[in-house]
Every structure is written in C-alpha cells, then in structure tokens.
Amino acid sequence: MRFSSQRQATGASFDRQMEAIHEWKDDHQEVEISGHSFEDLGLSGFKGEYLDNAFGRLLLAIKRRKIVSGDYILFEVVDRLGRLKKMDMVDILKQIVDAGVTIVTLDDRNEYNLEKLNNDQGLLASLVGKFEQAYNYSKVLSERIKHSWKRRKKIAKEGGFVKMRTPFWLDKEYKVIPEYASIIESIFEWYLLGDGQRLIHRRLTKNWPEIFGDGFRDEFLLKIKGNKSKIVNCGTIKKWLANKAVIGFWGDIPGVYEPVISEGLFYKVQNALREN
Incomplete structure (x- = not known):
C-alpha cells in the first residue's frame, strides 16, 4: 500500500487499494493472506523516500x-x-523475483516472476516501459513544482503576498497554535535527549491521544483542527526535525512565520542529526 501525497490520506486511495486486494483474493481462494503488510502512506515513489x-x-x-x-x-x-x-526499478524488481516471489499488479491482473520475465522478453520490455513512463511523469511534475516554488520565492523576497501551505502548528495568519507548540518543542527536546524517531512516534500517541490517536501500524493520523488530517510516520518526524519553518523560515527566507522553538534548540538538533 502506498500513495505519495499527504492529501491522499483522507481520499479514496487507501480504501481503493484495499478493495483491489480483497477482490484478487476472492479469485484466488488457494492463496492465504500473510500476516505481513507494508504501508507507505504519504511517501514519494519518485524521491525514493519509501525505500x-x-x-x-x-x-x-x-x-x-x-x-x-x-x-x-x-x-x-x-x-x-x-x-x-x-x-533503479529493474534492480528492485530483480531483488524480488530472484527470490522466487511473484509480483501482482491488481489493475491489470498481470503477474511478474523470474520464469515469466526470462521466457517473455515482451513482458519485460513492457514492464520497463511502464517504469520509464512513471518516472518521466513524476519528473515533469517535479519540474513544474520547482518552477512554481522559484516564482513564489521571488515574489516573497520582493515583499509580495504568496499563498502558502503552512505547517500544522501554524494558523492561517502564520501564527503559532499554542496547543501544537508544546508538541513540536517536545519532539525536539526528546530527540536531543537521545530518543529515536520510533520512540518519539510512540510518545506522541501516548501523550496526546486526542490528536494522535488513530493509527495504521507504523503510521497514524494527526488530527489537525480546521484542516484535513495528515499521515505521520517516522519519516514525517525526521522532516519536522529538519524543517526551518520551526524557527520562522519559508525555504531560505527568514521571518515569514512565527517561530515555534528557539534557534538554539533547532541548531542543537541539527548537530545531533548530523552526528547520528
């Protein structure tokens, strides 16, 4: 199970993928569902975060x-x-099929295993073509986003108004929301004391169950007041720890947001991240 955007967390992507799994299982009664499942919710397949x-x-x-x-x-x-x-995708494919494991794509019900890929060059060529198509689509999308980011940065540096998606601890006026400020400060302090991202992840659900109560195994939904929920995992926590928005930056432009922690605490954590 994977989707790239945090915005998809409250959409139909998760349910659609789960439904497709059960439909395939209904047609393959001889197959037993494993106790192992893997969910990368809100992680990019283009940037490699999911790896x-x-x-x-x-x-x-x-x-x-x-x-x-x-x-x-x-x-x-x-x-x-x-x-x-x-x-890179062929290398990942090889790691899976060399172990005798079969990959099933549920949209077209194709099966890819070592025997089929060795005996059917057309199947392999088609699969590599799909890898290339997916990469090219994401590359074009990434370039568009970069261009938009550069344009907005130029406007912001010139003092113009730029519509921005704010971190969850800020309101629409770019001011710190008090109930979330203590959460961010705690995350930074815990990390500085030596807690890893997984331990921090568990502490959030324990200390603020009303905000971090719902979870999927290694991920949970952060319930943000007035906004859509956000998927949180260990990767999200790592991003928060390195995000200069906590000290008021938007990109490399200072003073855009109200700081939520001190610069001293932020830079101590950056040193700890580098050392770790």
Whole structure:
C-alpha cells in the first residue's frame, strides 16, 4: 500500500487499494493472506523516500526469508513499486523475483516472476516501459513544482503576498497554535535527549491521544483542527526535525512565520542529526 501525497490520506486511495486486494483474493481462494503488510502512506515513489520506510522493510523481509519463493506481493499498479529511474526499478524488481516471489499488479491482473520475465522478453520490455513512463511523469511534475516554488520565492523576497501551505502548528495568519507548540518543542527536546524517531512516534500517541490517536501500524493520523488530517510516520518526524519553518523560515527566507522553538534548540538538533 502506498500513495505519495499527504492529501491522499483522507481520499479514496487507501480504501481503493484495499478493495483491489480483497477482490484478487476472492479469485484466488488457494492463496492465504500473510500476516505481513507494508504501508507507505504519504511517501514519494519518485524521491525514493519509501525505500527508507515500509518498502525498505519489505525488501529486507525478502532478504531475511520472511517472504519466500512461491509468495505473492500485491500492488495496485506498477508505479506503486516506485517511480525511480528505470534501471533503479529493474534492480528492485530483480531483488524480488530472484527470490522466487511473484509480483501482482491488481489493475491489470498481470503477474511478474523470474520464469515469466526470462521466457517473455515482451513482458519485460513492457514492464520497463511502464517504469520509464512513471518516472518521466513524476519528473515533469517535479519540474513544474520547482518552477512554481522559484516564482513564489521571488515574489516573497520582493515583499509580495504568496499563498502558502503552512505547517500544522501554524494558523492561517502564520501564527503559532499554542496547543501544537508544546508538541513540536517536545519532539525536539526528546530527540536531543537521545530518543529515536520510533520512540518519539510512540510518545506522541501516548501523550496526546486526542490528536494522535488513530493509527495504521507504523503510521497514524494527526488530527489537525480546521484542516484535513495528515499521515505521520517516522519519516514525517525526521522532516519536522529538519524543517526551518520551526524557527520562522519559508525555504531560505527568514521571518515569514512565527517561530515555534528557539534557534538554539533547532541548531542543537541539527548537530545531533548530523552526528547520528
């Protein structure tokens, strides 16, 4: 299970993928659903973030023979495997099929395993073509976003108004929301005391169950007042720790937001991140 955008967390993507899994299972009664499942919710397949999260654990499970020859891994569509460059995707594909594992894409019911890919060059060429198409689409989209970012930065530096998506701890006037300020400060202080992202993740659900109560295994929904919920995982926490918005920056422009922590605390954590 994977989707790229945090905005998809409250959409139909998760339910649609789950429904497709159950439909496939209904047609394959001889297959038993594993106790292992992997969810990268709100992580980019183009930037490779998912490789450091659930998908990375999936590959590790194959390497450690928790997922073995004869097993199936189900994906909604090919690009749920990722949107990296085609040769990077071929390397990931090889890690899976060399272990005797079959990849199933649920949108077209295609199955990819070592035997089929070796015996059907057209199948392999088609799959590589899909990898390339997914990468090119994401590359074009990324360039558009970069262009928009540069244009807005220019306007902001010239003192003009720029519509921006604010971090969850800021309101629409770019002011700190008090009930969220203590959360951010605690995250930074915990990390400085030596707590890792997984321990911080657990502490958030324990200390603020009303805000971080609902969860999926390694992820949970942050319930933001007046806004859509946001998927939070260990990768999200790492991003918060490195986000200069906590000391008022928008990109490299200072003084845009109200700071939520002191610069001293922020830069101490940056040093700790580098050391770790």
